[in-house]
Amino acid sequence: MAFDLSKHASDRSQQRAIPPDVVEVLWEYGSEMRRRGGDVLFFDKSARQRLCRDLGSQALRRCAKALACYAVVDDNGRIITVAHRRFRFKRP
Template sequence: MSVDLTLHAQGRLQQRAIPPFIIALLDEFGSIARCGGAERLTFDKAARRRLAREFGGQRNLHVIERWLGVYVVVSDDGLVVTAAHRTRRFRRH
């Protein structure tokens, strides 16, 4: 699946030094949570397990460790609206 970005999201990726391949990893392996009128993709514990399985173990995740706290917000029409580094816990509903 190809990931389409809004202009706002493109600016945020550049501003926050988040490489585009992290967005692709979130799209493929990230866990989805509904937030407002959109979906939030994160690397929670289950997503990290899926990533580790794909890349041959936990030790191989050190390459992308700095971006495991990144999340993206995806609108219902499939556009990435924004991306950021998580600074606190997300509340469950």
């Protein structure tokens, strides 16, 4: 599945040292929640379980620190920005 990064998202991922591979995995496996006019993709427990099922627990443990990030997606399916998670996303 292909994803479209905005210029801002591309710049931010580079500045924040979030590799494109992590953004791709986030796009494919991340959980989605509507927040402030956009959809937020992030790794919660169920997303990590799906990832573990496909990649294996060893691979998940090696990249666990890199999975502490999120992406904001607009209504057209374009990734607006990416960042490291510094807080929990609370479900409405």
